Amino acid sequence: MSLNLADLYEAIADAVPDRTAIICGNGRLTYRELDAGANRLAHHLAGAGVVAGDHVGLYMRNSTEFVESLLAILKIRAVPININYRYVDAELAYLFANAELAALIADGEFATTTAVVLPRTPTIRHVVTVGAAADADWGTVTTADFHEAVAVQSDERDFAPRSGDDQFIIYTGGTTGMPKGVMWRAEDFFHAALSGGNPMGDPHSDIASVATQAANMPEMTWMLTAPLIHGAAMYSMFSAFCLGVSQVVVPAFDAKEMLSLIERERVMTMTIVGDAMARPLADAIAEHGSEYDLSSLFVVGSGGALFSKNVREQLVSLLPNVMVRDGFGSSESGIDGDLSIGEDGRMRIAAKPTVKVVDERMRPIEPGSGEIGYIARAGHVPLGYWGDPEKTAATFPVVDGVRMSILGDMASVEEDGTIVLLGRGSMCINTGGEKVYPEEVEMAIKSHPSVMDVLVAGVEDERYGQRVGAVVQPREGHEVPELDDLIAHVAGRIARYKAPRMVVGVDTIVRSPAGKADYRWARATLEAEK
Numbered sequence: 001m002s003l004n005l006a007d008l009y010e011a012i013a014d015a016v017p018d019r020t021a022i023i024c025g026n027g028r029l030t031y032r033e034l035d036a037g038a039n040r041l042a043h044h045l046a047g048a049g050v051v052a053g054d055h056v057g058l059y060m061r062n063s064t065e066f067v068e069s070l071l072a073i074l075k076i077r078a079v080p081i082n083i084n085y086r087y088v089d090a091e092l093a094y095l096f097a098n099a100e101l102a103a104l105i106a107d108g109e110f111a112t113t114t115a116v117v118l119p120r121t122p123t124i125r126h127v128v129t130v131g132a133a134a135d136a137d138w139g140t141v142t143t144a145d146f147h148e149a150v151a152v153q154s155d156e157r158d159f160a161p162r163s164g165d166d167q168f169i170i171y172t173g174g175t176t177g178m179p180k181g182v183m184w185r186a187e188d189f190f191h192a193a194l195s196g197g198n199p200m201g202d203p204h205s206d207i208a209s210v211a212t213q214a215a216n217m218p219e220m221t222w223m224l225t226a227p228l229i230h231g232a233a234m235y236s237m238f239s240a241f242c243l244g245v246s247q248v249v250v251p252a253f254d255a256k257e258m259l260s261l262i263e264r265e266r267v268m269t270m271t272i273v274g275d276a277m278a279r280p281l282a283d284a285i286a287e288h289g290s291e292y293d294l295s296s297l298f299v300v301g302s303g304g305a306l307f308s309k310n311v312r313e314q315l316v317s318l319l320p321n322v323m324v325r326d327g328f329g330s331s332e333s334g335i336d337g338d339l340s341i342g343e344d345g346r347m348r349i350a351a352k353p354t355v356k357v358v359d360e361r362m363r364p365i366e367p368g369s370g371e372i373g374y375i376a377r378a379g380h381v382p383l384g385y386w387g388d389p390e391k392t393a394a395t396f397p398v399v400d401g402v403r404m405s406i407l408g409d410m411a412s413v414e415e416d417g418t419i420v421l422l423g424r425g426s427m428c429i430n431t432g433g434e435k436v437y438p439e440e441v442e443m444a445i446k447s448h449p450s451v452m453d454v455l456v457a458g459v460e461d462e463r464y465g466q467r468v469g470a471v472v473q474p475r476e477g478h479e480v481p482e483l484d485d486l487i488a489h490v491a492g493r494i495a496r497y498k499a500p501r502m503v504v505g506v507d508t509i510v511r512s513p514a515g516k517a518d519y520r521w522a523r524a525t526l527e528a529e530k
Contacts, residue, residue: 002164003187003207005238006074008197010035010157011211012241019219020246023265027064031244034064038071040153041128041146045076045103047153048126048142052077052160054102055169059083059092059110062228062249065130065146067237069105070228075159078102079167081181082229085110089117094178095171096121098387105146108133164190169386170231172331173516181386182231182331188380192334193235197242199335214244221296222269223248223261225277231331232304236271253277255284259292266296274305276511279452282314289318301325305516306439309341310447328421332395333377333405339421345443345493351417354379358406362399368415372422372435374406381405410437427519429458431466436498438519444490445470445500450478453509455522459502459530469526470500473509480505504529 013021017032029037050056056073058080060066073080081099083092085107092113096104100123106114108131115136118124127138130146164187173179190196196203197210204210222245226233240247248265250258258281261267272278278300285294300315300322307315307326315324326339328349337349349355357365357373365373381403384392395406410422423437430436438456445454453473458466474480480503481489487499510521 002162003190004074004162004164004166005168005186005189006071006077006159006166007162008190008207008210008238009038009071009074009241011207012214012244015211015215016244019244021241022064022067022247022249023221024062024064024067024249025251029064029068034068034071035157036155037064037068037150038075039155039157040150041068041072042075042159043153044128044144044149045072045078045126048103048144050076050078050103050126053167054078055081055099057081057083057096057099057101057104057106058229059085059104059106059114060130060229061085061107062251063107063130064249065105066228067249068150069128069146070234074166074168075157077160077162077166079169081169082171082231082234084171084173084179084229085227089113091178093117093120096124098178099169099171099181100387103127105130107131111136162186167383170234170331172231180388180391183383183386185383188382189334191380192377193231193329194239194242195335199239200243210242214242217244219244219246220269221246221248221265221267222271223250223258223265223267224271225250225253225258226271226273226304230273230304232273232327232329233271235329235335236303255280256288259284259288259294262294262297263292268296269299269301270297271301271303274302275308275311275446275453276305278302278307278311278315282311282318285315285318294319297322299323299325301327303327303329306339306347307341308443308446309345310443312341330407332382333407334380336375336377341443345440347421347439347443348414349419349421351419355419357411357413357419358404362397362404362406365413367413367417370412372410372412374425375409375411375419375421376407377405378402427457429456429466429468431458431461431468431497432464434497436468440494441468441470441490441498441500444493444498445472445486447493448481448486448489450474450481452476455509455517455519456500457519457523457526459523459526461501467501468498469502469504469522469530471504471506471509471522471525473506502526502530 013031013035021031021034103126105128108129111133127143166186168184169181171179171181328339329335336355358376359373365371410425412420423439441456452475455471459469461467510518
């Protein structure tokens with residue numbers, strides 16, 4: 001049996017058929033029930049003309065139907081395409097066309113938007129809607145209601161053999177430009193994004209071993225709070241499947257509701273997304289934690305964004321018996337390791353054979369040299385970006401016959417091989433010849449008791465070329481710190497030249513539809529106030 005994601009899930013479902021797989025809102029499905037539902041939808045899609053290699057969009061919020069749909073697409077060797085439901089018409093039209101979608105599965109609430117965009121996407125032949133859909137002009141596209149369609153289909157697994165070469169595409173929205181589709185081979189995805197089917201130890205080399213592992217694992221419940229449309233959330237979900245875990249998938253994040261779910265479902269591991277979720281979660285625990293039994297919780301991890309040192313320490317103080325972990329990775333590389341923050345406030349990743357720091361010639365940086373280079377991953381990496389050979393060549397170069405993934409994150413290497421993460425090279429601020437990485441300054445500013453969130457960007461300066469500026473969202477009931485106060489606060493944490501030279505207060509920090517820092521907005525906000 002190949003290292004294929006659909007084969008993987010089916011083997012696990014056979015190993016633990018009656019264990020709960022997904023809990024979402026009022027929905028609750030066992031591994032057997034989830035498999036059967038995915039089989040029925042797979043038959044419907046095949047009957048609607050979807051064939052191996054076709055791209056099928058998932059334009060949905062978190063739900064049991066989302067997970068069924070994802071598995072159904074994989075079962076017939078089609079390619080799932082994640083679609084961010086926060087995108088506006090222009091972004092959707094671009095993604096639909098760029099991905100060359102053959103079919104689409106969409107929540108009913110998005111029916112009107114979908115119908116508006118469809119005329120610009122002639123490749124789409126069929127749309128399945130989940131839940132009540134408003135009246136819309138679908139043109140020549142055939143449509144079906146999700147639940148009505150699957151009700152009449154077989155739940156048999158009479159599908160064609162699959163391959164480890166089957167593709168899995170994750171569209172990623174960066175801080176600039178339109179989203180790009182990262183093309184993974186299933187086998188590479190298994191090793192790089194799922195840690196070889198064993199996030200807790202040595203990787204497996206075959207699916208049978210993963211299924212045996214799941215069967216022998218004690219029953220555990222994990223909570224996934226991030227939208228499944230993001231790569232990090234899919235990594236978490238499939239990794240949990242590999243352990244036969246029961247997963248609470250949250251339809252929408254509400255910090256206090258998370259505490260109730262932890263108590264009700266006896267959640268052991270909780271995955272959130274950086275400070276955007278961790279800070280309100282910490283505040284909810286501080287205010288309401290005594291009202292709930294949180295004793296089952298063992299791990300709080302972040303994927304897709306990093307914890308600041310201040311928020312991490314707050315969580316540790318509130319949950320002293322809980323392990324707080326920060327995963328480092330990306331849609332272009334999978335999971336690259338756990339990140340730690342030292343007493344000096346610097347972010348570090350332990351040495352790992354597949355993760356390196358390379359110079360502009362793609363040669364490894366010498367440990368202890370003090371040189372700064374790019375973090376790169378070798379081994380199981382994506383094939384490239386869908387339909388974009390130029391960006392593929394830049395991000396996934398082949399060096400000495402080995403394909404690498406160059407992440408764009410700058411780093412140095414300490415003598416023992418530990419990688420010191422500095423920040424995104426494209427966001428680097430050059431002030432008087434000194435390089436400043438926004439993430440480092442943001443982490444220092446976030447430790448201020450009046451700061452809820454912050455973005456740092458470079459502002460044009462006649463004397464220094466650029467100066468460091470900070471856009472600050474204050475905590476509720478607090479004022480934006482004065483510039484002198486902020487400089488004094490961060491001076492003991494970072495070099496003085498990295499401290500902000502201007503501060504602008506806002507009600508809410510703007511992030512991209514993908515949830516990432518919108519540095520274009522931050523820079524424009526600062527420039528407008530200078």
